[in-house]
Amino acid sequence: MTDKTLRLGTRRSRLAMAQSGQVAEAVSRVTGRPVELVEITTYGDTSREQLAQIGGTGVFVTALRDALLKGEVDFAVHSLKDLPTTQPDDLVVAAVPVREDPRDVIVARDALKFTDLPSGARIGTGSPRRMAQLNAYARSHGLDIATVPIRGNVDTRIGFVRSGELDAVVLAAAGLNRIGRGDEVTDFLSVDTVLPAPGQGALAIECTAGNADLIAALAELDDPFTRIAVTAERSLLAALEAGCSAPVGALADLLADGQIVKEMRLRAVVGTTDGTRMVQLSTTGPVPETHDGAMALGRELAAEMLAQGAAGLMGERAH
Numbered sequence: 001m002t003d004k005t006l007r008l009g010t011r012r013s014r015l016a017m018a019q020s021g022q023v024a025e026a027v028s029r030v031t032g033r034p035v036e037l038v039e040i041t042t043y044g045d046t047s048r049e050q051l052a053q054i055g056g057t058g059v060f061v062t063a064l065r066d067a068l069l070k071g072e073v074d075f076a077v078h079s080l081k082d083l084p085t086t087q088p089d090d091l092v093v094a095a096v097p098v099r100e101d102p103r104d105v106i107v108a109r110d111a112l113k114f115t116d117l118p119s120g121a122r123i124g125t126g127s128p129r130r131m132a133q134l135n136a137y138a139r140s141h142g143l144d145i146a147t148v149p150i151r152g153n154v155d156t157r158i159g160f161v162r163s164g165e166l167d168a169v170v171l172a173a174a175g176l177n178r179i180g181r182g183d184e185v186t187d188f189l190s191v192d193t194v195l196p197a198p199g200q201g202a203l204a205i206e207c208t209a210g211n212a213d214l215i216a217a218l219a220e221l222d223d224p225f226t227r228i229a230v231t232a233e234r235s236l237l238a239a240l241e242a243g244c245s246a247p248v249g250a251l252a253d254l255l256a257d258g259q260i261v262k263e264m265r266l267r268a269v270v271g272t273t274d275g276t277r278m279v280q281l282s283t284t285g286p287v288p289e290t291h292d293g294a295m296a297l298g299r300e301l302a303a304e305m306l307a308q309g310a311a312g313l314m315g316e317r318a319h
Helices: 014-031 062-069 128-140 154-162 173-178 212-221 224-239 291-307
Strands: 006-010 035-039 075-079 091-095 104-108 121-124 145-148 168-172 203-208 248-257 260-271 278-286
Touching: 006 014, 006 062, 014 035, 014 075, 014 154, 014 173, 014 203, 014 212, 062 075, 062 091, 062 203, 091 212, 104 154, 104 173, 121 154, 128 145, 128 248, 128 260, 128 278, 154 168, 168 173, 203 212, 224 248, 224 260, 224 291, 260 291, 278 291
Parallel strands: 006 035, 006 075, 121 145, 121 168
Antiparallel strands: 075 203, 091 203, 104 168, 248 260, 260 278
């Protein structure tokens, strides 16, 4: 390795810059090389359409990957939940660092908890997955809520609450924590209520497959437990043939006995956005020791969900 500056490709959003900055510091520590951020605008950043309409998966990723393949940057940082489930042969996810909090959170007016929101409360989210689960929970607990589709960055979304346009918005805990705004959360949604998106809270550090030195250096930032968990979650997503805009929630938990991790539990849910029909299943077994084992776990649970009618709940199948 030389001491030449490494170029890290990142989206321009405040959240992307924050998480890329944190990765840049870590990479600089393990390589001893300076790292500069190269800002890249993606289609998902410039389009004002709902994510579900513009194809969901890949809209934040393609421009970064193009820059990698053209040699304009040395590596890129993605939110793992934005990555398409098929990995291009010429690129490799060299590291999946330790995962942030995977939960969804509510930022509500008057510091309200989700269950304390008034009847008819308007809750903003751009995610069919969140809509499906919030509506299902409200229905089963006799709550009356309206989910309202929104887009925009964290400031824009929280602004809807501050202005009184919405009673609450749903965001990812990880994103707020990474930009230092975790104190604005008024309620954490238990994963028993709302399962996060597959890979939520985790980052992927990607570089070209031919860059063996960089792959070896970045591997020091990899967390094997996080990687196994998100591999199982994303394998399930792929087997359901669903993109990141589909109403699929999944979370792989590592179950420990004291300090010893014994088992992994994979939970998943698919539902219609109005929350009237849901397929929710889980499986628990030994922690997979290989990538293929984690992939198999996800595929098996997906097959059970499809057998219970999950495909019909996802609207248009993404191919």
